[in-house]
Amino acid sequence: MDKLLADKHIAVRRSVRAFCERELRPIAAEIDQEARFPWEIFEKMGALGYFGIQVPQALGGAGLDAISYAIIIEEISRVCGAMGLCVTVHNSVAVYPLMAFGSAQQKDRWVRPMAKGDKIGAFCLTEPNAGSDAGAISATAIADGDHYILNANKVFVTNGGVADICLIFARTDPAAGRKGISVVVAERGAPGFVVGDLEDLCGMRANPVSSIRLYDCRVPRENLVGKTGQGLQIGMAALDTGRMGIAAQAVGIAQAALEEATQYAKQRRTFGVTIENHQAIQMMIADMATQVAAARLMVYRAAELSTRKLAFSQESAMAKLFASEVACKVADMAVQIHGGYGYSKAYAVERIYRDARVTRIYEGTSEIHKMVIARSVIQNS
Amino acid sequence: MTFHTIVCIKAVVARAPQGRIVRTTDNSCFNPFDRVALEAALQLKAHTGGRVTVLSMGPPACEVVMAEALAMGADRAVLACDPAFAGADTLATSTTLAAAIETMAPYDLVLFGTRTADSDTGQVGPQTAVALNIPIITGVHQFTCMEDRLEVERTMDHLVESFAVDFPAALTIRPGALQSRDIGLRGLAEAFDDRQVERLQLADLTLSCAQVGEAGSPTRVVSMRPLRQNRQGQFLQGEPADLADKLIQQWTEKGLLD
Numbered sequence: 153m154d155k156l157l158a159d160k161h162i163a164v165r166r167s168v169r170a171f172c173e174r175e176l177r178p179i180a181a182e183i184d185q186e187a188r189f190p191w192e193i194f195e196k197m198g199a200l201g202y203f204g205i206q207v208p209q210a211l212g213g214a215g216l217d218a219i220s221y222a223i224i225i226e227e228i229s230r231v232c233g234a235m236g237l238c239v240t241v242h243n244s245v246a247v248y249p250l251m252a253f254g255s256a257q258q259k260d261r262w263v264r265p266m267a268k269g270d271k272i273g274a275f276c277l278t279e280p281n282a283g284s285d286a287g288a289i290s291a292t293a294i295a296d297g298d299h300y301i302l303n304a305n306k307v308f309v310t311n312g313g314v315a316d317i318c319l320i321f322a323r324t325d326p327a328a329g330r331k332g333i334s335v336v337v338a339e340r341g342a343p344g345f346v347v348g349d350l351e352d353l354c355g356m357r358a359n360p361v362s363s364i365r366l367y368d369c370r371v372p373r374e375n376l377v378g379k380t381g382q383g384l385q386i387g388m389a390a391l392d393t394g395r396m397g398i399a400a401q402a403v404g405i406a407q408a409a410l411e412e413a414t415q416y417a418k419q420r421r422t423f424g425v426t427i428e429n430h431q432a433i434q435m436m437i438a439d440m441a442t443q444v445a446a447a448r449l450m451v452y453r454a455a456e457l458s459t460r461k462l463a464f465s466q467e468s469a470m471a472k473l474f475a476s477e478v479a480c481k482v483a484d485m486a487v488q489i490h491g492g493y494g495y496s497k498a499y500a501v502e503r504i505y506r507d508a509r510v511t512r513i514y515e516g517t518s519e520i521h522k523m524v525i526a527r528s529v530i531q532n533s
Numbered sequence: 534m535t536f537h538t539i540v541c542i543k544a545v546v547a548r549a550p551q552g553r554i555v556r557t558t559d560n561s562c563f564n565p566f567d568r569v570a571l572e573a574a575l576q577l578k579a580h581t582g583g584r585v586t587v588l589s590m591g592p593p594a595c596e597v598v599m600a601e602a603l604a605m606g607a608d609r610a611v612l613a614c615d616p617a618f619a620g621a622d623t624l625a626t627s628t629t630l631a632a633a634i635e636t637m638a639p640y641d642l643v644l645f646g647t648r649t650a651d652s653d654t655g656q657v658g659p660q661t662a663v664a665l666n667i668p669i670i671t672g673v674h675q676f677t678c679m680e681d682r683l684e685v686e687r688t689m690d691h692l693v694e695s696f697a698v699d700f701p702a703a704l705t706i707r708p709g710a711l712q713s714r715d716i717g718l719r720g721l722a723e724a725f726d727d728r729q730v731e732r733l734q735l736a737d738l739t740l741s742c743a744q745v746g747e748a749g750s751p752t753r754v755v756s757m758r759p760l761r762q763n764r765q766g767q768f769l770q771g772e773p774a775d776l777a778d779k780l781i782q783q784w785t786e787k788g789l790l791d
Binding site (some may be wrong): 154155157158159160162163164166168170171196199201202205207213214216217220224474 | 557558559562596597600601604715716717718719721722723724725726
C-alpha cells in the first residue's frame with residue numbers, strides 16, 4: 153500500500169512508527185495491565201504534534217491532512233490501542249468540533265493549548281440511558297444571566313480521567329426535544345465538575361475512561377460552541393471525523409494481530425514443521441491480510457474525501473463498520489493461530505483481542521452504522 | 534559570516550528481499566548513523582547559531598529522506614542527482630560529494646556518520662575529506678567549537694584521544710555519541726508542503742563524466758547473494774567450573790572476548 157502513498161505520508165508513517173516502537177512498545181503490555189495512563193509518553197507525543205494533527209500551524213498544530221491523521225492513528229494503535237484511542241478522540245471529537253463550530257476566541261483559548269497537548273479534550277455525549285439514541289440525553293444547561301448551569305451524568309468518557317476541556321452535550325431548551333440540545337464546554341476544575349471513578353474495562357485499559365458528572369456547574373455563556381440547538385448537528389459532524397479515526401484505529405489493531413500471528417506461525421512447530429506450512433494456518437493468514445488491506449483502503453478513501461472537502465459521511469461510516477468488524481475477526485484468528493498461548497497474557501494477541509472488541513461499539517455501534525449507511529444509500533438511490 | 538555545517542547523509546535501502554535491491558521511496562530510509570551526525574549539527578546550531586545544510590547523492594527516491602532531514606531542523610537540503618552518478622562506488626561518491634560541497638562554500642564543518650547501514654564501508658567520510666583537502670577525525674564522540682578551532686574527542690582502543698583542529702574540518706560522529714531526535718509532525722508538514730529539496734546535476738559541478746558514477750569507480754560489485762548462516766547448538770559436558778573455563782576458551786578463540 154505504501155507504494156501508492158505520497159512521500160509525505162510515507163514519512164509520517166515512518167516517524168510515528170519509529171517513535172511508537174521505541175517509546176510505546178516496551179510499556180504497552182504493562183500499562184494495559186496496570187490500567188495506567190502513560191503521562192511520560194503523552195508529553196512526548198504532545199511535543200511531536202500528535203494532539204493537533206490537522207490543526208492549522210497558525211494555531212500551533214501540525215497542519216497535516218486527513219490521510220496523515222489516519223496513518224498516525226493506525227500506527228499508534230498498531231502498538232497500543234489505548235493510546236491510539238486517546239489521540240484519535242482528542243483530535244477528532246474534541247478538537248474538530250471546536251475548529252469547525254467554535255469562534256475565533258474559542259479556538260485561541262482552547263484549540264491552541266489542545267494542539268500542543270497542554271490540555272486534553274473529551275467528548276461527553278453518552279449517558280447511562282443514552283448512547284446510540286443520542287437525542288435521549290437528559291443533561292441540562294440552563295441559562296442563568298451570563299452563565300449556563302450544567303447538570304449532567306456523562307459515562308464512558310474516553311480520556312475522562314485526564315481531560316481538561318470537555319464538550320458537554322446538554323439540553324439548553326428541555327422542551328424542544330432533539331432541537332434543544334447544545335454543546336457547552338466545561339473545564340476541569342470548575343466548581344461542580346467531578347471526575348468519576350475510572351471504568352474497569354475489558355480492553356483499552358490504559359485509557360482513563362471515566363464518568364464526568366456536573367452538579368450545578370456554572371460556566372460562562374461564551375462556552376457555548378456553535379449555536380443553541382445545534383448540538384446534535386455538531387455531534388454528528390464530529391462523529392463523521394471520529395469514525396474515520398476509530399476505523400484507522402481498528403486497522404492498526406488488525407495489522408498488529410496479523411503481524412503477531414504471522415511471526416508466531418513462523419516459529420511455532422507442530423507435526424515436525426513450523427505451522428506456517430499448514431494450509432489451515434495459511435488460509436487464516438490470507439483472510440487476515442486481505443481483510444486488513446481492504447479495511448485500510450476504505451479508511452484512506454474516507455480520509456481522502458475529507459481532505460478534498462467532499463462529503464464523506466457514508467464512506468467514513470462504511471470504513472468504521474468494516475474496519476471494526478475486521479479488527480475483531482482478525483484478532484480472533486490471531487488468537488486461534490496462537491492456540492492456548494493466544495489466550496495468555498504472555499502474548500500480545502490476548503491484549504489485541506480485548507482491545508479490538510470495543511471498536512464495534514464506541515463512536516457508534518456496528519448496528520447504528522448500518523442504519524446510517526442504509527439511509528444514505530436509499531436516499532441517494 | 535555564520536557558522537556553516539554541512540552534513541552528508543545517505544538514503545539507505547531498507548529491505549532487499551531475495552537479495553534484490555529496489556530503490557523506491559518506501560524502501561529508502563535515513564541511514565541511522567547519519568541521523569546522529571545531523572543531530573550533532575543541530576545541537577551545535579542550537580548552541581552557537583549558524584546554519585545546517587544536508588547533502589546527499591542519489592536517485593530522486595532519496596528526496597523523502599532529505600525532507601525528513603529538513604523536518605528534523607536542517608535549513609537546506611541538496612541532492613546531487615543525475616543519471617551520470619549512477620553506479621558510483623565509494624570513491625566516485627566521495628568525489629561527487631566533495632565537488633558538491635565546494636559549490637556550497639564557505640563552510641566550517643562537514644559531518645558524516647561513521648558508516649552506512651546498507652553498504653557499511655565507512656570510506657565516504659574520510660575520502661571526501663581527502664578530496665576537499667581538509668583534516669578529518671573519525672569516530673568522534675564529543676566536540677566543542679571554539680573561536681578559531683574545534684576541540685574534538687574520540688575513543689579508540691580504550692584510549693580517549695583529544696584533538697584541536699582548524700576550520701574547515703570534517704568529522705565522522707560515533708553512533709552512540711547522541712540520541713537523534715524524533716521527527717515532529719509539524720516539521721514533516723512544512724518540509725513536504727512548503728520547502729524544496731534542491732538538486733545539483735553533473736553540469737553544476739566541476740567534474741567530468743569520467744570522474745563520477747560507474748565510469749569514475751575503480752571498484753565494481755560483481756554480484757550479491759544472501760548469506761545464510763546455519764546456527765548450531767553445542768552441548769558441553771563436565772563440571773560447572775570446567776565448563777566455564779571451556780566456554781571462555783572457546784569465546785576467546787573466536788575473538789568474542791578480549
